[in-house]
Amino acid sequence: MDARAEIIRADGVTKRFGALVAVDNVSYVLRENEVAGIIGSNGAGKTVFFNLLTGYYEPDKGTIRYQGVDVTHMTPQQRVARGMMRTFQLTSTFDNLSVVDNLVLSFFRAHRKPSLLQLLLNTSKGQRDEKKIAEVLDTFDLQDVRDRLVKNLSLGEKRRLEIAMAILAEPKVLLLDEPLAGLSESEIHRVLDVLRGRVGQQTILIVEHKISHVQKFLQRLTVMHEGRVIADGGVEECLRHPEVRRSYWQIETTAEQDRTVVA
Numbered sequence: 171m172d173a174r175a176e177i178i179r180a181d182g183v184t185k186r187f188g189a190l191v192a193v194d195n196v197s198y199v200l201r202e203n204e205v206a207g208i209i210g211s212n213g214a215g216k217t218v219f220f221n222l223l224t225g226y227y228e229p230d231k232g233t234i235r236y237q238g239v240d241v242t243h244m245t246p247q248q249r250v251a252r253g254m255m256r257t258f259q260l261t262s263t264f265d266n267l268s269v270v271d272n273l274v275l276s277f278f279r280a281h282r283k284p285s286l287l288q289l290l291l292n293t294s295k296g297q298r299d300e301k302k303i304a305e306v307l308d309t310f311d312l313q314d315v316r317d318r319l320v321k322n323l324s325l326g327e328k329r330r331l332e333i334a335m336a337i338l339a340e341p342k343v344l345l346l347d348e349p350l351a352g353l354s355e356s357e358i359h360r361v362l363d364v365l366r367g368r369v370g371q372q373t374i375l376i377v378e379h380k381i382s383h384v385q386k387f388l389q390r391l392t393v394m395h396e397g398r399v400i401a402d403g404g405v406e407e408c409l410r411h412p413e414v415r416r417s418y419w420q421i422e423t424t425a426e427q428d429r430t431v432v433a
């Protein structure tokens with residue numbers, strides 16, 4: 171028995187699109203400060219399951235609990251207000267504002283400040299808030315581009331900004347759907363580095379297609395295939411699982427020209 175508190179619990183969750191069962195009776199538990207990943211081939215149901223957790227879809231069957239509360243029929247906004255946060259994939263940023271202005275806005279949205287003046291005024295509270303934003307710029311390696319307009323950022327810088335904006339809201343759980351998609355190897359390392367800095371103080375769930383990217387980073391793995399969970403547990407243990415090797419593993423190794431996935 172794991173003593174850590176349950177943050178998210180899905181029980182027997184199913185989502186259909188017509189005849190297609192995209193998510194098929196999935197049960198899943200995410201515990202406090204876990205760094206967990208869900209992998210699977212394209213079409214396995216990862217994003218649909220992610221959208222069920224965050225409230226973008228309602229399941230046809232089953233329940234989703236967040237810190238013990240049934241949130242199955244709550245909107246994404248209601249879930250965010252309870253401390254669930256997903257990165258909004260390239261849409262949450264304001265392209266014509268600078269990096270630092272985006273961070274300030276995100277901070278305000280999250281902390282529901284009565285007015286922008288409060289931060290800009292030279293109050294001690296304002297100074298504390300400014301310090302927080304400076305810290306985030308450091309942590310996320312964004313100091314060099316702090317005054318750059320978001321539309322002029324590289325994809326990797328933008329991805330780090332999105333995660334930084336989510337973290338500023340101090341969410342209980344950070345949910346990331348393919349945060350490494352489209353990034354170069356060096357950008358992948360930088361994004362993983364900033365996430366690694368959160369380990370131990372942040373519950374993180376990453377949905378990822380390529381296990382090779384996140385294998386060393388994850389403490390726990392869940393493998394989906396055709397809408398079902400086929401393995402759940404330690405990373406190495408999951409990758410040794412016969413059904414994983416038959417389905418997901420095969421797909422990744424052939425697609426990746428057999429790059430080394432298991433040490």
Ligand SMILES: Nc1ncnc2c1ncn2[C@@H]1O[C@H](COP(=O)(O)OP(=O)(O)O)[C@@H](O)[C@H]1O
Pocket residue numbers: 187190192210211212213214215216217218219
């Ligand atoms: N809005 C939708 N309408 C119909 N089918 C969908 C919808 N979203 C996803 N699907 C289907 O559900 C299955 C799982 O998709 P998805 O969760 O996006 O896979 P992945 O594991 O690649 O993220 C796929 O067959 C996909 O085509």
Ligand SMILES: [Mg+2]
Pocket residue numbers: 216217218
């Ligand atoms: Mg997906």
